[in-house]
Amino acid sequence: MKQIVAVSSKKEIKSFIDFPHDLYKNDPCYVPELFIAQEDLLTPGKHPFHEHSRVQLFLAYNNGKVEGRIAAILNNNYNKFNNTNEGFFGFYDCVNDEETSNMLFKHASDWLKAQGVLAVIGPTNFSTNETCGLLVEGYDTPPFAMMTYNKPYYQSLIENNGFSKKVDLIAYKFGDSGYNDKSVKVKEVLLRRLQSKGVTIRPVDKKNYEREVERIREVYNAAWDKNLGFVPMTKEEFDYLAKDLKLILDTDFCMVAEKDGKAIAFALAVPDINQVLIKVKRGRLFPFGIFKLLLGLKKIDGLRIIALGVMEGYRKLGIEACFYGNIIEAYRKKNFKHAEASWILEDNELMNRAIQNINGFPYKRYRIFERAL
Structure with missing residues (x-):
């Protein structure tokens, strides 16, 4: 029954x-x-x-x-x-x-x-x-x-x-070397141009993590506020997420752009922890899953680009290209083999075009449904 x-x-x-x-x-x-x-x-x-x-x-x-x-x-x-x-x-x-x-x-x-x-x-x-x-x-x-x-x-x-x-x-996929590295080649020129406008880009400071998280939350809630389905994250929700991410955060893949000391953009990519979790039986870390997790972290060769947000008024200045340039350089240095940029709304023409311009190809599609009650 x-x-x-x-x-x-x-x-x-x-x-x-x-x-x-x-x-x-x-x-x-x-x-x-x-x-x-x-x-x-x-x-x-x-x-x-x-x-x-x-x-x-x-x-x-x-x-x-x-x-x-x-x-x-x-x-x-x-x-x-x-x-x-x-x-x-x-x-x-x-x-x-x-x-x-x-x-x-x-x-x-x-x-x-x-x-x-x-x-x-x-x-x-x-x-x-x-x-x-x-x-x-x-x-x-x-x-x-x-x-x-x-x-x-x-x-x-x-x-x-x-x-x-x-x-x-x-979701867009990038292969080992199948990406366009134009953003790497023009990065230094763009950085100098940004600096002349008072904009700097730096890695997230993990020693002052709580303060960094608060600044990034302000950018997140402002940069995505017009996206379909968006809801601002409360301080408690963002802190909760940031605490989990800190465990796998690599500052080479997490950057903040500032102007006059104010955060105006950030980028976040994380190692593909799923390469390890797929081996953790029934999601249990104990008694043996924790060893698979600790030993597997060093073997991860995939990267997920989760977020790249720029506050309105600072877009199309080259910040996005500099973020991508930094990510690609770190990707090469650490010998990653593949990456995913996800997810992007299908009607976000600016972001879809930017990813396609560096040879990302759409390989997964996710759908959100609706129904009247």
Whole structure:
């Protein structure tokens, strides 16, 4: 007998986190999320998202066996910032069964309706500031760090529930030497030009990390504020993310541009930690996963370019090209073999063109869907 259960206990949260490990058991591209990180993210009182918004998790059972999961998300900060009344679904995983999928969506939708929501968007976990988007093209390779992966049949299950495309997110791939290094060649000229305008570029200072994080958050919330689906991150949310990133942060790939002592742009790329996590069974660091993590860090040869943002008024001055030049130089020096720039909204012409100009090629596509309630 099939039934949907609203998650309320620690045991049910554990089942919610562990279900994908069983569903993707024999999938060579699946990367398990770290259990401890997912538990914190989903538990009120542990992650700052819950301080301003609400989440309800649901599990689908069939004769006592978990066959699906979904989260109904009411992001109050998103609705306030965008002057809208929308909800989200996230953490969606399901066996290839339309009845089970529809039951999950019905319960999530009913919960959102009860909150007065008029439409549902997703998948987002919890917003576009976290992992988001359904993979619809590019199933042949594992995801890079902090990117999603799912079964190809998910698209049909979601569309058959009445959802339609809202927007696509593009991931670009770079090979070992298949990139255009023009930005490296012109970097020094651009740097001198920027310096004549009072703009300097430097690595993030990890010794003053808290102050750096606050300055970068101001740029992040200003540079992306017009992007579809954007919601500013609170200080607590940004600090939480920065604390996690610090563990893998390489200052050669994290830079700040300043003018008159004020941060006006930043760039962030991180080693592809998924190359290690893919070997950590069921996302457990203990007892043996921690050794795989520590030993594997030095063997990572992939890089994900996560963010490159410039505040309005300082764009098209050459800051972006200097950031790319620095990243390419460090990429070469450290003998990385491949990189991904992700994700970019499909209608962000400026950024898509900039990446294509350095020979990035689109190789994965993610989709965010919407449906009226």
